[in-house]
Amino acid sequence: MKIIDLEERYLKEYFMCLETWSDEMKEAKDHKEKWYNKMKDKNLGVKLAVDDEGVVGGMIQYVPIEYSNAEGEDLYFINCIWVHGYEEGQGDYQKKGYGKALIQAAENDVKKRGAKGIVAWGLSLPFWMKASWFKKQGYIKVDKESVAVLLWKPFTDDAMPPKWIRQKMAPQSIPGKVLVTSFLNGWCPAQNLVNERAKRAANDLGDKVLFKEIDTFDRENFLNWGLLDALYIDDQFVRTGPPPSYEKIKKKITKRLKKLK
Ligand SMILES: CC(C)(COP(=O)(O)OP(=O)(O)OC[C@H]1O[C@@H](n2cnc3c(N)ncnc32)[C@H](O)[C@@H]1OP(=O)(O)O)[C@@H](O)C(=O)NCCC(=O)NCCS
Numbered sequence: 001m002k003i004i005d006l007e008e009r010y011l012k013e014y015f016m017c018l019e020t021w022s023d024e025m026k027e028a029k030d031h032k033e034k035w036y037n038k039m040k041d042k043n044l045g046v047k048l049a050v051d052d053e054g055v056v057g058g059m060i061q062y063v064p065i066e067y068s069n070a071e072g073e074d075l076y077f078i079n080c081i082w083v084h085g086y087e088e089g090q091g092d093y094q095k096k097g098y099g100k101a102l103i104q105a106a107e108n109d110v111k112k113r114g115a116k117g118i119v120a121w122g123l124s125l126p127f128w129m130k131a132s133w134f135k136k137q138g139y140i141k142v143d144k145e146s147v148a149v150l151l152w153k154p155f156t157d158d159a160m161p162p163k164w165i166r167q168k169m170a171p172q173s174i175p176g177k178v179l180v181t182s183f184l185n186g187w188c189p190a191q192n193l194v195n196e197r198a199k200r201a202a203n204d205l206g207d208k209v210l211f212k213e214i215d216t217f218d219r220e221n222f223l224n225w226g227l228l229d230a231l232y233i234d235d236q237f238v239r240t241g242p243p244p245s246y247e248k249i250k251k252k253i254t255k256r257l258k259k260l261k
Pocket of ligand 1: 079080081082083084085093094095096097098099100101128129130133136
């Protein structure tokens, strides 16, 4: 296995979280590609872990913290590390040292770029991206909002700890309508998928349902709301990790529609 920088020939895998075998991923449309095209000249870092046959088993992606939902100075933020763990497609690559090699490569890279530290996020739950995995890699917890834990590894004595940027507003209901609001940054195919499902469900339910997409790549929009990726039906927050199905979203909107009558 070797760690390489993202190459042209692996772009498709990268845009689809290494899940080119998955029909679900195709639903996520091209938001990630558009995000990449905006970020590639803004110091985005991507490393891939490639096996001896040239198959990509893992990836890590990190950005200057100014493009994340945390605040800090001279820090990089790992918004995603993923070692392919499904039996489908290329198969399960987890627990073979890929994750460790990827995070070390990212740390070395951002040190070379002059960063004062690196930041990661994880969940205080025993599944998905576990905060405990980063702790094992030497990261220290600095902030927490609900189950989302912010961790960091400072490289210099004068590095300042980062913190989460917190939610400032929530969408409000509109009389006589059901309002579906999707906050979309583009960095995460799973969230892009939720956006597409919500848009489709809202459109399929007629003109009493309004769909509003808020582009949170636009920093001003993000800072106004304090929400990077989120789904609301009226003023109700919808949990989007793991992504709810189209049917589930449609059912939730229908429930609100019935309350209108
Ligand atoms: C967390 C993750 C990146 C780790 O990568 P990996 O290649 O499986 O881990 P490694 O083989 O490099 O293991 C590194 C260390 O973590 C430990 N480890 C690996 N998986 C673990 C697990 N599930 N629980 C606890 N420890 C674990 C290993 O034992 C190893 O310990 P060591 O440092 O003492 O040797 C990977 O499992 C993953 O992608 N998980 C899903 C994360 C996810 O949902 N990402 C999407 C985010 S949007």
